[in-house]
Amino acid sequence: MMSAQAGGTYLYAVLAGSEGAGETELSGIEGGAVYRITAGDISAVVGRVSRARLRPERKHLLAHQAVLRRLMEHTTVLPAAFGLVARSDESVRGRLLESQELFREQLAHVAGKVEMGLKVRWSTPNLFDYFVASHPELGAARDRMKGRHDIGREELITVGKLFESLREADRQAHAERVAAVLRARDVDLKWNPVKGEAEVMNLSCLVPREGLDAFEKLVEAAAEGFDDHFTFEFNGPWAPHSFTELKLPATSAQE
Incomplete structure (x- = not known):
């Protein structure tokens, strides 16, 4: 079990493909870089944060929404709820591999919407x-x-x-x-x-x-x-x- 004080990989969204969707131009929560983890044909847009539990402060909520808005300008996304922090990039990549079909189905349902x-x-x-x-x-x-x-x-x-x-x-x-x-x-x-x-x-x-x-x-x-x-x-x-x-x-x- 990780302490709430420990950092982790913050999840913003899941999307199809490995090509960029404007995320590299953004600053995420705590001003950190926003980047992509890809497994198969599904990617997660993430960023590093300093804590495993984030308070829903206005600045954090606005940063979360800003990333989603930018991604939506480029592609279809499966948005994560605020505050989802994984242990590491590798744990996110593992779940992407496990859930490829589920994510494909959901992306198809909301494509272009x-x-x-x-x-x-x-x-x-x-x-x-x-x-x-x-x-x-x-x-x-x-x-x-x-x-x-x-x-x-x-x-x-x-x-x-x-x-x-x-x-x-x-x-x-x-x-x-x-x-x-x-x-x-x-x-x-x-x-x-x-x-x-x-x-x-x-x-x-x-x-x-x-x-x-x-x-x-x-x-x-x-x-x-x-x-x-x-x-x-x-x-x-x-x-x-x-x-x-x-x-x-x-x-x-x-x-």
Whole structure:
């Protein structure tokens, strides 16, 4: 087992071939050189770091993303999650040899594509009041409590659960409506957990790099079916983190 204080080989991405993709012009985490390790027809883009465990500090995260952005300008990548440090270059090379077919399959799946994020939110000052107005059963339950001083805890819990169940049902219905528009154009989707009561959906979308304008129009088409109580936000392009699985557990310097 290596100490967290010991250095290692930091992994940025895996890609096909041995030809350069602009990485030699970059400085990586801790200002170190970025270089390539090749095994067979698969390469890893890496750099040396002084610690086996890196804190997700802003400067480190920015350096990691800068390397990925530069690589994406030249080729298709399997991006590594932040903080993956191997014991040595040789341990990375060994895993590349062991996982050639897996990496080829993943590279083929995301070839020429990038990840876009899409979030939809309810845009209303008070979500409960919005649901009262749009769901008669919730409005009736709320009205039964108006002006009363004997409202018990169980009754409040029942109304709260009704609100939550209606919200979840609407989330699913709205998400399926949006997903149907995207899937009709063969957009690959990953569903991410929603955050906060006002978030309707949080999607990761795999789209052709050359089709970003078409994706924006597709989102606009999906939004046409919703009124002003909803906002659509998309972001990217990003490396396709949600559609690849790049793990090198046997080489981890943190073990």
